[in-house]
Amino acid sequence: MDLGAIVSETWTELADERGSGNPARYIPALALVDPNKFGIALATSDGEVFCAGNADEAFSIQSISKVFALALALEREGPALWDAVGREPSGNAFNSIVQLEREKGIPRNPFINSGAIVTTDRFIGDRSPDEAVEDLLARLKRMGRDETIRFDPEVARSESETGSRNRSLAWFLADFGRLLNPVEDVLSVYFRQCALAMSCRQLAESALFLAFDGTDPVTGQQMCSASRARRINALMLLCGHYDNSGQFAFEVGFPGKSGVGGGILASVPGRAAIAVWSPGLNRAGTSLLGAKALAQIARRTGWSVFSGKLPEI
Amino acid sequence: MDLGAIVSETWTELADERGSGNPARYIPALALVDPNKFGIALATSDGEVFCAGNADEAFSIQSISKVFALALALEREGPALWDAVGREPSGNAFNSIVQLEREKGIPRNPFINSGAIVTTDRFIGDRSPDEAVEDLLARLKRMGRDETIRFDPEVARSESETGSRNRSLAWFLADFGRLLNPVEDVLSVYFRQCALAMSCRQLAESALFLAFDGTDPVTGQQMCSASRARRINALMLLCGHYDNSGQFAFEVGFPGKSGVGGGILASVPGRAAIAVWSPGLNRAGTSLLGAKALAQIARRTGWSVFSGKLPEI
Amino acid sequence: MDLGAIVSETWTELADERGSGNPARYIPALALVDPNKFGIALATSDGEVFCAGNADEAFSIQSISKVFALALALEREGPALWDAVGREPSGNAFNSIVQLEREKGIPRNPFINSGAIVTTDRFIGDRSPDEAVEDLLARLKRMGRDETIRFDPEVARSESETGSRNRSLAWFLADFGRLLNPVEDVLSVYFRQCALAMSCRQLAESALFLAFDGTDPVTGQQMCSASRARRINALMLLCGHYDNSGQFAFEVGFPGKSGVGGGILASVPGRAAIAVWSPGLNRAGTSLLGAKALAQIARRTGWSVFSGKLPEI
Amino acid sequence: MDLGAIVSETWTELADERGSGNPARYIPALALVDPNKFGIALATSDGEVFCAGNADEAFSIQSISKVFALALALEREGPALWDAVGREPSGNAFNSIVQLEREKGIPRNPFINSGAIVTTDRFIGDRSPDEAVEDLLARLKRMGRDETIRFDPEVARSESETGSRNRSLAWFLADFGRLLNPVEDVLSVYFRQCALAMSCRQLAESALFLAFDGTDPVTGQQMCSASRARRINALMLLCGHYDNSGQFAFEVGFPGKSGVGGGILASVPGRAAIAVWSPGLNRAGTSLLGAKALAQIARRTGWSVFSGKLPEI
Structure with a gap:
């Protein structure tokens, strides 16, 4: 399978739709980003990374950081983390407080904002x-094998200044x-974590460790156990796209995590x-073109994790 | 891999826990079932079925029927079905009406009761x-290659007599x-569908067509397209166990559908x-021992659909 | 105070606004009513009834019947009725099922539909x-001293045919x-009760017994105890206009009960x-002109039950 | 009518129940108050104040302050205040955030916490x-004709330190x-306002201006218009006791406002x-003995604002 061709054909086929969706x-710092950006990077176990478009340009990863925060919080806390945050889809918007009241401050999962705040705390x-x-x-x-990965201090300040809803959730x-x-x-940690700037390639x-049972297949370094990596994948599939996760699983068929930066x-x-990466979002806050690109690559x-075909090796 | 041994060892290891959970x-007809029943059947693409315990005894499949109803409704309606029922996890109990009010009568997915009623209607x-x-x-x-599959009229009558909540949902x-x-x-169709009696082996x-891209690998008969089979799997993974689906995906890692009959x-x-099949349920309505057995088999x-190991062929 | 003049001046001042609001x-039977109907009747303790406009024309009293049903259910059941239905404002629409799920089938008060269904049952x-x-x-x-009061069988049939939401509530x-x-x-009782046809004068x-501590001041007949009459007034003030009750208490200042027939x-x-009576409703389902007329009469x-002026006797 | 005797008989009859309910x-500062405190003060238009028990001891008025805050905010803002806060009962607990999310940050009324925070802001x-x-x-x-009225700085500090939920509401x-x-x-204003210390007599x-159409009948000073005073009474009747307001209107029958300090x-x-004043509360947060005392006085x-008897003057 020529993955390089698939990546570039996908990019080319969708390039005309750049700018669709709403960033x-x-x-404020997000609103300034050029809506026509569009990048794809696909990394495989043999160390190759197939790229197209703006794949090497850093953008604000926003909620994608929740995946890394979860992996690191699990490393520190172990399964005790699950006493503080659930593992079920929420059936509500990413920043909803309703369920949190009904369930007495135990967030439904680590990928809605309240759950990510708890994860960061741990x-x-x-x-x-x-x-x-x-x-x-x-x-x-x-993990990204790149010393240049950094926070965008401007975005972090912007997050904090406009972070009333997250403050409300945290006080709740x-x-x-x-x-x-x-x-x-x-x-202060949560806002900086959301303001991480990374490129598609770095992400x-x-x-890769998530796709390969907890071990980076290129460096051989173990990030977490196989069982933990599989469970993070399960959470991404069920809860990775806010109230849009079913749609994504249905159309794309593999675990993912969106950020409002368009990644x-x-x-x-x-x-x-x-x-x-493409900044325009659909109504549920997932990158419109990004989801289309992943559906194309899946096709x-x-x-697909649901494919009945055994892989040809 | 000796699947026969895995099935029987799993059964043996858990046999002492028969009777745990609450049927x-x-x-009434369900309350009469012996709580110590415990059966396992595993069917593969080459036509073999590995069984243990009460695998050949018919039980009330209840909500498992929603998977078949979905496949058949999709066959009749095509994607238009998705105008009438959603594809997102509900974040609520299987018989909740709250979300249905907020979302103006469009059920969240075909596996909660309201969604299954719409599916049956179509x-x-x-x-x-x-x-x-x-x-x-x-x-x-x-599909089950068995002419003896039937409804349990006693259960169907019981369903109808105690079906106030489902009546309320349907009128809503x-x-x-x-x-x-x-x-x-x-x-009247919904209650009979829930009252289907099938054995683990028949189920x-x-x-099998769900696991093999829409085609029964034994008979070669195509039940639906590969893409549709994958999508049904996605829905089962995200919504197959009521408000317990995240837990199941996390512990077991493959698509499934529970019924309150314990299957x-x-x-x-x-x-x-x-x-x-084991009648005792956990708090969310999924078979307690059944879920453990599947987690054991997965281990x-x-x-696991989230496994990073490529299969050895 | 010349109450006759107040009634007719109020009618005249508002007559130009007939037809405002949405019936x-x-x-179907309600949709056929002439939207320009507008009647007022004010009955006092000495047996006088001051009327204006279509005050002698029978209309569908709809939810106003809930007041009479409550008085009669209390007579049969006594305070035990309050085990089955609450006495608190609902903070939700008249036909909402959300609160009913959270509060396990105990309706908030006898004036929302679910509460009225329970009242009718008792x-x-x-x-x-x-x-x-x-x-x-x-x-x-x-009570109305009129043998011609009757049900409108056409409306009752219409209620039943379009009563899906009420059926859903009742099954719930x-x-x-x-x-x-x-x-x-x-x-069958509830739908007929809603289909009572009465004129402003009859209503x-x-x-009158509600305004005079349980006893009709004209006939001297006691309908209920003083304490019960006061409590029904309290419920009307707090819950009489669905999710609009606060507005009504604020603008008008006395206990009332609306019906979607415009009364x-x-x-x-x-x-x-x-x-x-005026058929056009505001967004919460209360007669638009009717509420204005009552506010005018209050002014x-x-x-006002909140007036600090002692009455001149 | 011998109001002095009524006040002292009411106190005597209930004195044995001092300590009932849960403070x-x-x-922390509230938890230290002697639960056996019990005071009553009844002020009339001729300047008399009939007292019993601990009527001259200052206690933390807590949410009772919301009534004064509302009157003063209305004086500053006029009816524009009602663009920012509603006038309907909430049907939810005093500190619930659920409705606030659904209604996009417009609190239901000025007597739930979120509404009082908006009122204070204005x-x-x-x-x-x-x-x-x-x-x-x-x-x-x-208003209280007493220069010694003050804040309790200890309570204000305590409020702020334990004010997470109110912080969450305010950020929301x-x-x-x-x-x-x-x-x-x-x-900072809200917490100090809640920490006002006043006696029953001062309150x-x-x-008095609320009971007499906006003008203090003793000093003749006008606090607000008659119409505004009546409207504040309406709000107190409908929303003055959290999710217990219906019960209070039903049992007592006049406008009131509770505070968790037991007043x-x-x-x-x-x-x-x-x-x-009596510190022990019922489940909804209203003084248990206090509500009984008011029901006795009413009897x-x-x-009762719902009484059909014209007053004897």
Whole structure:
């Protein structure tokens, strides 16, 4: 299978639709991004990365960071994390507080905002916010094999200034006694984590361990156990796209995680990690062109976790 | 891989836990079932079926029937079905009406009760209730390669007599103009469909087409397109176990559908179809021992749609 | 105070606005009513009834009947009724099922549809539906001092044919075991009760007992205890206009009950009973012109249960 | 009518029940109050104040302050206030955020916490928090004709330290752009306002204007228009006791406002203002003994806004 051709044909076929969807406007720094950006990167186990378009340009990964935060919080806390956050789809918008009230401050899953705030709190643990942020960055540099990965301080400031809903969620969690650290400490890490700037290439390389049972197939470095990697994939498939996850599983068929910056990170177990970027979003907050590109790649490769065809090796 | 040994070892290891969980009591006919029943059947593409325990005893498949109803409704309606029912997890109990009010009578997915009622309505189409029921039964006999598959009239009567909540859901749908047929006609098919009696062996054989891209690998008969089979798997993974689907995906890792009769039907794409039965349920209405058995089989086989290991062929 | 002049001036001042608002269309028989109808009747303790406009024309009283049903159910059941239905405002639409699910089938109050269905069920008690309906009609004829009060069979049939939402609510209540009688029996009384046809004059006369501590001041006949009459007034003030009750209490300032037929019945404790009728409704289902007329009468008379002025006697 | 005897008999009859109910514990400073405190004060238009028990001891008025805040915010803003906060009962707990999400940040009424936060924000207007607080205090000293009325700084600090839920509500409002002032500024006034310490006597005297159409009948000073006073009474009747307002209207029958400090302030239009205090609360957060005392006074005086008896003058 010529993966390079598939990536570039997918890009070419969709290039005319650049600019469709609506970029997130609630953070000024995001509203400034050129809506015509469109990048694809597909990383495989033998170290190759097939790229198209703006695949090497860093963008704000936003909620995609929740996947890395989850992996790192699980590493620190182990299964005890699941006492503080659930593993079920929410059936509500990503920033809804309704369910949180009914379920007494236990967020439904680590990929809605309230759940990600709890995850970040546990990742901080007994460290200072700055120590936690440095640790997160160091890990990502190692996973992405790139020392230039960084936060966008402008976006982080913007996140904090416009972060009323997240502040409300965090105080709500605090009211139920669900946070170990002070609200503003947790948010200071959370806002910086959302403001990570990475390229499609960096994202795809960083996430190979998810597609290969916890071990980066290129460096041989184990990030987590096989069972944990599979479970993170399960959560991505069920909850990775807010109230749009069913649609994504249905159309694309592999685990993924969206961010309102227009990025989507997908893990294709046993095959590849793929990152796409296009700022225009659909109504549920997932990149419109990004989801289309992944559906195309799924169709062209025949990859799907639901495929009945055994792979040709 | 010795699948026969895996099935029997799984059964033996869990046999002491027979009777755990709480059988459904809301239908008198279900409350009479011996809680110590425990059966497993695993069907593969070469026609073999590995069984253990009460694998050949028919039980009330209840909501597992929603998978077959969905496949048949899609065959009649095509993608237009998705105008009437969604594809997202509900984040609520299987019989909740709250979301249905908020979303104006469009059920979240075909596996919650309201969604299944809509699916049944579309499967009936312009036929009489009895014609639809006969067609459903004929299909299942063919899929299960067994002429003895039948409804349990006692359970169907019991369903109807205790079906107040389903009546309420159906009238609610009717109020929003979401049903094509009269409420009592739809319910008369729905209650009979839920009262189908099948054994683990019959279920596993009937569902092989889901695991093999729409075609029964034993008979070569195509039940639906590859893409449709994959999508049904996606829905089972995301919504197959009520408000317990995340937990199941997390622990087991393949598409499945529970019924309150204690059965679970699982599709392992490219590998097998598995049915388990044990009447005791967990709090969310999924068979307690059944879910454990599937988790064991997943662990012993290494099968998971999220596995990063390429299969050895 | 010249109440006759106040009634006719109010009518004249608002007559130009006849036809404003939107008449209920969900029942065909209601949609046929001339939207320009506008009647006012004000009955006092000395037996006088001041009328204006279409005050002697019978219209479908719809939910206003819930006040009479409540009084009669309390007479049969006593305070035990309050185990089956609450006394709190709902904060939701009149036909919402959401709260009913959360509160396990105990309706918030007797004036939302689910609560009225329970009230009707208790009013029926161990009688047949037809006996209950005859009793209700006999009572109203006595209260309204008019043998011609009757049901509109066309509206009752229309109610039943379009009553999907009420059927859904009733089956929902039945599912929680909240009804003593079969669902269709309860609904058959409920639909006829909603289809009562009465004029403003008949309504005002029938409700004088509410304004005068339970005893009709004209006939001296006691309908209920003073304490019960006051409590029914309290419920009307808090819950009489669906999710619009606060607005009505704020603008008008006395207990009232709306019906989607465009009628409003108001009780002014110690002073009068007033009925108004104009088919056009506001967004919450209360007669637009009717509420304006009552606000005008409140302003002109200075009457308000919140008035700090002691009455001049 | 011997009001002095009624007040003291009511106190005596209920004195044995002192200590019943559960004092609020969420604020440490409230948990320290002697649960056996029980005071009653009834102020009439001729300047008399009938007292019993601990009627001259200051306690934390908590949410009773919302009535004064509303009157003062209406004075500053006029009816424009109603664009920012509704006038309907909520059908939910006092601190619920669910409805606020559904209704996009417009609180249901000024007496639930979110609504009171908006009211406080508008009362602050373009002033500094400290200026607003000083103004509020000056007004209350004048209304209560007592220069010693003050804030309890210990309670205010306690409120702020335990105010996570209120912080969450305020940030939620801010997220919808519903606050004119910075969240912490609004909360700093809100927490001090809740920490006002007043006695039953001071409360009753301060609230006479509500019972007498906006003008203090003793000093002749006009606090607000008759229409505004009546409307505040309407809101107190409909929404004054959280999700317990229907019960209170039903049992007591006049407008009131509870605070979790165990106080209840009642306005009896045309008659009197009454304040009671007993720290033990019922499940909905209203003083258990306080509500009983008011029901007794209502019974003994025959006062009720729903009474059909014209007053003997």
